[in-house]
Amino acid sequence: MMITTPDFAAPAARGLCTDCGVSRMKDPTACGKACQFIKPDYPTLESTVHGRIAVSKNDERFFGVTLAMHRAVLKEPAEGAQWTGLTTRIAERLLETGAVDAVLTMIPDATDRWRPRPAIITDPSDMAQARGMRMGYAPLLALLEPARAAGHKRIAVIGIPCQIYALRALEKQLGFDRIDVIGTPCSDNTTTENFHHFLSLLTEEPETVTYLEFRADYHVELRFQDGRKRLIPFLKLPISDLPSDFFPLTCRTCVDYTNRLADITVGYMGGEGEQWVIVRNGRGQRMLELLGDEVRLRAPGSRGKRTSAVKGFIENTRLAAGGLPLRRMPQWLRGIMGWLMPRIGPRGLEFARARVEMKAAETILHLDREEPAKMKNMVPEHVWDLGKTYGLDERQS
Numbered sequence: 001m002m003i004t005t006p007d008f009a010a011p012a013a014r015g016l017c018t019d020c021g022v023s024r025m026k027d028p029t030a031c032g033k034a035c036q037f038i039k040p041d042y043p044t045l046e047s048t049v050h051g052r053i054a055v056s057k058n059d060e061r062f063f064g065v066t067l068a069m070h071r072a073v074l075k076e077p078a079e080g081a082q083w084t085g086l087t088t089r090i091a092e093r094l095l096e097t098g099a100v101d102a103v104l105t106m107i108p109d110a111t112d113r114w115r116p117r118p119a120i121i122t123d124p125s126d127m128a129q130a131r132g133m134r135m136g137y138a139p140l141l142a143l144l145e146p147a148r149a150a151g152h153k154r155i156a157v158i159g160i161p162c163q164i165y166a167l168r169a170l171e172k173q174l175g176f177d178r179i180d181v182i183g184t185p186c187s188d189n190t191t192t193e194n195f196h197h198f199l200s201l202l203t204e205e206p207e208t209v210t211y212l213e214f215r216a217d218y219h220v221e222l223r224f225q226d227g228r229k230r231l232i233p234f235l236k237l238p239i240s241d242l243p244s245d246f247f248p249l250t251c252r253t254c255v256d257y258t259n260r261l262a263d264i265t266v267g268y269m270g271g272e273g274e275q276w277v278i279v280r281n282g283r284g285q286r287m288l289e290l291l292g293d294e295v296r297l298r299a300p301g302s303r304g305k306r307t308s309a310v311k312g313f314i315e316n317t318r319l320a321a322g323g324l325p326l327r328r329m330p331q332w333l334r335g336i337m338g339w340l341m342p343r344i345g346p347r348g349l350e351f352a353r354a355r356v357e358m359k360a361a362e363t364i365l366h367l368d369r370e371e372p373a374k375m376k377n378m379v380p381e382h383v384w385d386l387g388k389t390y391g392l393d394e395r396q397s
Helices: 028-034 042-050 086-096 124-130 140-149 161-173 192-202 282-289 307-320 331-344 349-370 372-378 381-388
Strands: 068-074 102-109 112-121 154-159 178-183 209-214 219-224 229-233 264-267 275-279 295-298
Touching: 028 161, 042 161, 042 381, 068 086, 086 102, 086 124, 086 154, 086 178, 086 264, 086 282, 102 124, 102 140, 112 124, 112 140, 112 192, 140 154, 140 161, 154 161, 161 178, 178 282, 192 209, 264 282, 275 282, 307 349, 349 372, 349 381
Parallel strands: 102 154, 154 178, 178 264
Antiparallel strands: 068 275, 068 295, 102 112, 209 219, 219 229, 264 275
């Protein structure tokens, strides 16, 4: 097995921080340049990474620079994958073809399947260890120094947006010959301990849950060790029973849901039950082509209208006054709404647009309430642009 999981220094003390790993490196002051939560500069980094900035007249307004977009599935799903295994298969192919020497990613901690453990993988067969979802903070970028020390010059990185922003901000000074970036969307993370509490509210057997996924059909899917599956409508989730700080302010003020600086983004929001792939540049296209006929690609669909759903979310966020934006409703009504939402709610790309607009509104409202002094520098133009549609702009304070 060719997996390295180095021990790291303790993180430096920070305010808004998701422990991307930069503060654990030899020069923790690099956070001042790299951190997404200080003064992000997406136009400059988009120009560097993709050769141009996102335009504001089409879906790039929501999703970032886009060369191509697909619904996608592996024709033979990988065992243990969260969906069909596209993300880890791309990384596996990069190693198999010699395009990269190592992949920086997450594997499960030896003592807790849900806790992420940063790992350097050099054997393609070991990418199977990285399949599936992890929940919790993980200092992925702290792997950069040990990877370089081990002599790896061409690497791939699988990461979430706040990790990838910092990677791109530091990329030129890192000394690698090549960095291929596979991004996954993200907005709401929490500690592994908080996630275990959430599982305990969903089932009396949380220790037997092997899989959890928020699906695009407005359900959460649970799978258990004995093979059972259970679907829970979003509206029946015990969100109102969680503490108001279950999601930290960093995640409630996420300015990049779709991983705009990745070469290729692989998620689910616009996939209508399949995976959703955004190819952002030529490197991303070449990565997807490595899969050959293993992958089936289709054009994304789009149904329904998002505006009323987004307006309702904004109102609930305001009423929550910093807490989680879901009010209680009668149990009988939750059942009706849980049945209706998959049938009349936004689907496909319209669902993805709705979620991105909700995150933009959430960012503006929470930051205005809790850290108003940071709004001028921390909220990028693409977030303001989405917020203005719903009356949220710089005059919010």
